Amino acid sequence: MSHSGTRKPPTPQQNEGEGAFSYPAQIRLTPHAERYLHQLATDLAAGFVEFAQLSPALRELHVFAFEQGRASLQPELDHANAEADRLYAELVRRPPSRDQDSLNASLEALKHRGAEAAAKRAAEIRAQIYSGQETK
Numbered sequence: 001m002s003h004s005g006t007r008k009p010p011t012p013q014q015n016e017g018e019g020a021f022s023y024p025a026q027i028r029l030t031p032h033a034e035r036y037l038h039q040l041a042t043d044l045a046a047g048f049v050e051f052a053q054l055s056p057a058l059r060e061l062h063v064f065a066f067e068q069g070r071a072s073l074q075p076e077l078d079h080a081n082a083e084a085d086r087l088y089a090e091l092v093r094r095p096p097s098r099d100q101d102s103l104n105a106s107l108e109a110l111k112h113r114g115a116e117a118a119a120k121r122a123a124e125i126r127a128q129i130y131s132g133q134e135t136k
């Protein structure tokens with residue numbers, strides 16, 4: 001049976017949770033363990049396995065991997081959010097279109113950016129403009 005690491009007894013200066021294991025250059029699992037973990041990850045992603053079903057060690061590994069993945073994508077996410085905010089601001093600054101399709105698209109965009117009340121008010125004002133009534 002192959003071991004993924006060998007246990008070293010903690011020294012008096014080393015606490016139990018602070019690197020008490022040594023690891024080979026490449027950690028290997030048995031083929032059975034590799035298949036099991038692969039299927040478990042697939043089923044977890046598909047929703048067939050709940051996070052609460054995982055052992056504490058697997059939960060810790062899952063959370064660590066998730067946080068590392070999120071951190072690695074954070075700059076891209078920040079850039080995408082900044083671009084969405086820029087496009088939203090540009091959309092709001094544009095004069096209203098008399099084309100009904102682009103008007104509806106603009107109103108939908110306003111709703112998706114969290115300004116549903118403003119979008120509703122803008123729709124009311126545009127409806128009044130198109131009908132020739134005075135705006136309130």
